[in-house]
Amino acid sequence: MKRTGLSQREAADRLARYGPNTLPEQPPEPLWRRFLRQFRSPLIYILLFALLVELALWFYEGRQGAPFEALAILIILLFNAGLGVWQERRAENALARLKALAAPQVWVLRQGVLSRVPSQQLVPGDLVRLEAGERIPADGLLLEGQGLMVDESLLTGESVPVDKGPGEEVFSGTLVLRGTGWIELTRTGPHSAMGRLAEMLGSIRMEKTPLERRLDAFGHQVALWVGLLALALLLGILLAEGTAHFSKAFLFTVALAVAAVPEGLPAVLTLALALGVERMAGRKAVVRRLSAVEALGSVTVIATDKTGTLTQNQMEVRATDLPDPLRGHRAMALASDAEPGSPVGDPLELALLEHLRKAGMDVPALRQAHPRLSSRPFDSAWKYMRVTVEEAGQVVSYLKGAPEVLLARCQLEPHERALWQEKIEAYAHQGYRLLAFAWGPGEGEDHLTWLGLALLWDPPRPEVPEAIRRAQAAGIRVLMITGDHPATALAVAQQVGIPGQRVLTGEDIESYTPEGLQRALQEVNVFARVSPEHKLHLVNLLKAQGEIVAMTGDGINDAPALKRADVGVAMGQRGSDVSREVADLVLLDDNFATIVNAVEEGRNIYENIRSFIRFLFSTNVALVLLVAGGVIGAALLGLRDAAGALLVPLTAVQLLWINIIADGPPALALSLDRHPEVMHRPPYHPRQPLLDRFSLAFILGTGVVKAGLGLALLALLPLYQLAPVAVRSALFLYESLAQLLFAQPSRLTTSRPLGNPILLLILLASAGLQILTVTLEPLRAVLGLAPLPGPAWGLVGAALLLSWAFAMLFVVWLRQHNSPQTHPLR
Numbered sequence: 001m002k003r004t005g006l007s008q009r010e011a012a013d014r015l016a017r018y019g020p021n022t023l024p025e026q027p028p029e030p031l032w033r034r035f036l037r038q039f040r041s042p043l044i045y046i047l048l049f050a051l052l053v054e055l056a057l058w059f060y061e062g063r064q065g066a067p068f069e070a071l072a073i074l075i076i077l078l079f080n081a082g083l084g085v086w087q088e089r090r091a092e093n094a095l096a097r098l099k100a101l102a103a104p105q106v107w108v109l110r111q112g113v114l115s116r117v118p119s120q121q122l123v124p125g126d127l128v129r130l131e132a133g134e135r136i137p138a139d140g141l142l143l144e145g146q147g148l149m150v151d152e153s154l155l156t157g158e159s160v161p162v163d164k165g166p167g168e169e170v171f172s173g174t175l176v177l178r179g180t181g182w183i184e185l186t187r188t189g190p191h192s193a194m195g196r197l198a199e200m201l202g203s204i205r206m207e208k209t210p211l212e213r214r215l216d217a218f219g220h221q222v223a224l225w226v227g228l229l230a231l232a233l234l235l236g237i238l239l240a241e242g243t244a245h246f247s248k249a250f251l252f253t254v255a256l257a258v259a260a261v262p263e264g265l266p267a268v269l270t271l272a273l274a275l276g277v278e279r280m281a282g283r284k285a286v287v288r289r290l291s292a293v294e295a296l297g298s299v300t301v302i303a304t305d306k307t308g309t310l311t312q313n314q315m316e317v318r319a320t321d322l323p324d325p326l327r328g329h330r331a332m333a334l335a336s337d338a339e340p341g342s343p344v345g346d347p348l349e350l351a352l353l354e355h356l357r358k359a360g361m362d363v364p365a366l367r368q369a370h371p372r373l374s375s376r377p378f379d380s381a382w383k384y385m386r387v388t389v390e391e392a393g394q395v396v397s398y399l400k401g402a403p404e405v406l407l408a409r410c411q412l413e414p415h416e417r418a419l420w421q422e423k424i425e426a427y428a429h430q431g432y433r434l435l436a437f438a439w440g441p442g443e444g445e446d447h448l449t450w451l452g453l454a455l456l457w458d459p460p461r462p463e464v465p466e467a468i469r470r471a472q473a474a475g476i477r478v479l480m481i482t483g484d485h486p487a488t489a490l491a492v493a494q495q496v497g498i499p500g501q502r503v504l505t506g507e508d509i510e511s512y513t514p515e516g517l518q519r520a521l522q523e524v525n526v527f528a529r530v531s532p533e534h535k536l537h538l539v540n541l542l543k544a545q546g547e548i549v550a551m552t553g554d555g556i557n558d559a560p561a562l563k564r565a566d567v568g569v570a571m572g573q574r575g576s577d578v579s580r581e582v583a584d585l586v587l588l589d590d591n592f593a594t595i596v597n598a599v600e601e602g603r604n605i606y607e608n609i610r611s612f613i614r615f616l617f618s619t620n621v622a623l624v625l626l627v628a629g630g631v632i633g634a635a636l637l638g639l640r641d642a643a644g645a646l647l648v649p650l651t652a653v654q655l656l657w658i659n660i661i662a663d664g665p666p667a668l669a670l671s672l673d674r675h676p677e678v679m680h681r682p683p684y685h686p687r688q689p690l691l692d693r694f695s696l697a698f699i700l701g702t703g704v705v706k707a708g709l710g711l712a713l714l715a716l717l718p719l720y721q722l723a724p725v726a727v728r729s730a731l732f733l734y735e736s737l738a739q740l741l742f743a744q745p746s747r748l749t750t751s752r753p754l755g756n757p758i759l760l761l762i763l764l765a766s767a768g769l770q771i772l773t774v775t776l777e778p779l780r781a782v783l784g785l786a787p788l789p790g791p792a793w794g795l796v797g798a799a800l801l802l803s804w805a806f807a808m809l810f811v812v813w814l815r816q817h818n819s820p821q822t823h824p825l826r
Helices: 008-018 031-037 042-061 068-101 210-241 246-260 265-282 291-298 325-334 347-358 363-369 403-409 414-429 464-473 486-496 506-511 514-521 532-544 556-564 577-582 592-637 652-662 664-670 676-680 693-720 724-741 757-773 777-783 790-817
Strands: 105-110 113-118 127-131 139-151 175-187 285-287 301-304 316-321 372-376 384-391 394-401 433-441 449-457 477-481 503-505 526-528 549-553 567-571 585-587
Touching: 031 068, 042 068, 068 265, 068 652, 127 139, 139 372, 210 246, 210 592, 246 592, 246 652, 265 285, 265 291, 265 592, 265 664, 285 592, 291 567, 291 592, 301 532, 301 592, 316 347, 325 347, 325 363, 325 394, 325 433, 325 449, 347 363, 347 433, 347 449, 394 403, 403 414, 403 433, 403 449, 414 433, 414 449, 414 486, 464 477, 464 486, 464 592, 464 676, 477 486, 477 532, 486 503, 486 526, 503 506, 506 526, 506 532, 514 532, 532 549, 532 556, 549 556, 549 592, 556 567, 556 577, 567 577, 585 592, 592 652, 592 664, 592 676, 592 693, 592 724, 652 664, 652 724, 652 757, 652 777, 664 757, 693 724, 693 790, 724 757, 724 790, 757 777
Parallel strands: 301 477, 301 549, 477 526, 503 526, 549 567, 567 585
Antiparallel strands: 105 113, 105 127, 127 175, 139 175, 285 585, 316 449, 372 384, 384 394, 394 433, 433 449
16 A cells, blocks of 8 residues: 555644544533532432531521531531542543543554554544554545455444445444455544444443442441441430530530541542552552452452563574475465554564565566455464466466365375374474465465465563462462464463373363363363363353453454453453453453462552451441430439530541541552552452451450540549530540551551551641640630640540550451451462
8 A cells, every 4th residue: 555644743633633532521520529429328318418507597596606626527528528539630630541541442554653552642634544443443444355254234234244345434433343444534533423432432430349349238228237336325415404405415426426437448448459559550460340450359360362462572483394385485475464564463463474575576577466365364263374477478376374184175195194293292392383375276275285384483581480379379370261272272282381291272172071071170280272252161160160260352253251250351451342342351462470460469459448447337337326325324413514415425527527627538548559569369258248357356346445545534634623525625636646556457468567658747747736625725616625734644545555565466466366357269
């Protein structure tokens, strides 16, 4: 094709004129609407109602001074709403960056240079190269095509593919099922027939993940029980002192309910997932569905392709074994869709063309002298490619494909066939990837003449053996599933550290009984000469055995297996658009080590979620027990504050302060934790509860101790002749600081206690803020606190020391007697 395409300047001008090749996106939600949405919670509605009641009574009763308590609660709620907006924006920005990374790219000819360009940057007039498995990025006219077949069902609803020839129109969003071709774009973005490519490909699915749904259900259960507790507490207070202080009692019990339920948990969870998948993207793994993050932590089997994933995909022809070198080289040149001097094409074909170039062959001239009359593209179903050309006034066909397939189609004497079979086995055992060549008259594909072999070498990636070792140490079994010769597959498997001396082929999979195949699947780690249908069958068998499967794929026919796997992994560099559409994870570097890194990140995210759940619920248990116990004790002893109301341990403002100010920032910081030890444990069971025995023991144990020491302070401090407000101030200081001290112990499983500097900084800053609340007059006035005398500081310090010592000893005991549950599946 004698064209050079648009110049870069002309392409930029057209991009400015026509706009990007995407549909116009919905405008972002206004900031004010985001802010108001943070108040859509039944508990927040109740609290706002309580505020209105408090303000109405304040005006009605003509109280003196400002309604500090009501205003303080309002300020805290506004702060919480602002924090929620910030968390949402961070999460959305992270996912938007992932969407940009996962956006499709296409081969475009500009200024005579073929390069990969994001589909959004395409403009009318661009020359685009198409291959099987790609979606057509915009409307255009087909200039050249070799057996191009297009699935237009997305546009027309017709399920029968359509053959396309030069001069015919193709439409954006339709799928190339077979062949290659060049198109000149005519309409892009909203002007195209579909204009939906950017929405279909590379989008992050924003629906709730199973983990988020489990947390929602759990939160509703907690809210129900806390609501019942708050109602019982309100009734108890009213029975004890009547309706004289109804507004305070009502406001207090509502605040207790809000403080007992970690309403910030969904926002923290969303941010933790978003930041986690952003870290994965930094390690070349783009998550397309957030639900895959959970599945990654539970993966027990990684079924990986060989070429380009375990190996470098840098094919090189090391040698040839061609009885007829002239025809053999001609077959290499003609039975190929790769363009000489171009980076586009199958790595095998590019390696063959490079070999011919070094041998001095002029491939473009040879192809011009022997124009292609017809062709049959390679397919995993028949494992060879045929081209039919005119040669010396005759029609002949050249074939390239799997050695055993072409050997069976050639006419050879028995001793010659046996000799070549021995050669094929010997070369394959050395780790070479083999391609065979044959030719025959007409368009025939049988009774061919054998032309010999090309021996290609694709070295293993140097980082793969260590990645496989890490996967195995993490309780993950690694399987190789490839279309290569069995001996080649076994040789490469042994080089990278996949154990086993036995290989199953696609024929074996078809011939085994279901029971025999199940038994073999438990022993064999290498599968060769498999088709995409075999991949799907293997995924189903593994899942039937209870395994959680991550499966790699790159071709259009791999889509069913990728979709069926628990985690479908597509190749970002050589993968088809179809494989990326159905995949949960896209590898930007096509590297097996990146899958293992993604598993580690998935486990890290899950562990961080459990850490801040332990952290938040430990405080909730402590506050509920402290307040309930304190109110019961005050009622029994007849303790009342200066206004004559029943003395409660903490006011509504103080409870909300602890719940939002003391809890929120450390919980966010816990989502940044790193847990190197997660790759030395078995996978998580997918149905393992978030609050397992280990976590429940921590929450209940530490919560009871914090509440118990708080009640002890409540009993001891009056002995020093302290006023009720000073007793409450000391109790508030203890509970807020004790919560911060328990952030480190809540990281039960980390082997790096000082490995999160952001958490340490936030804890120090929060501790300083809590101390300021009882030393600075403006903060004391807002929170209803009083200065503390020396004995109170001493008792608070002693209680903090005891609670921290208990927490650390308790964690040590838990690790020794109740190790974290991972419930390995095997």
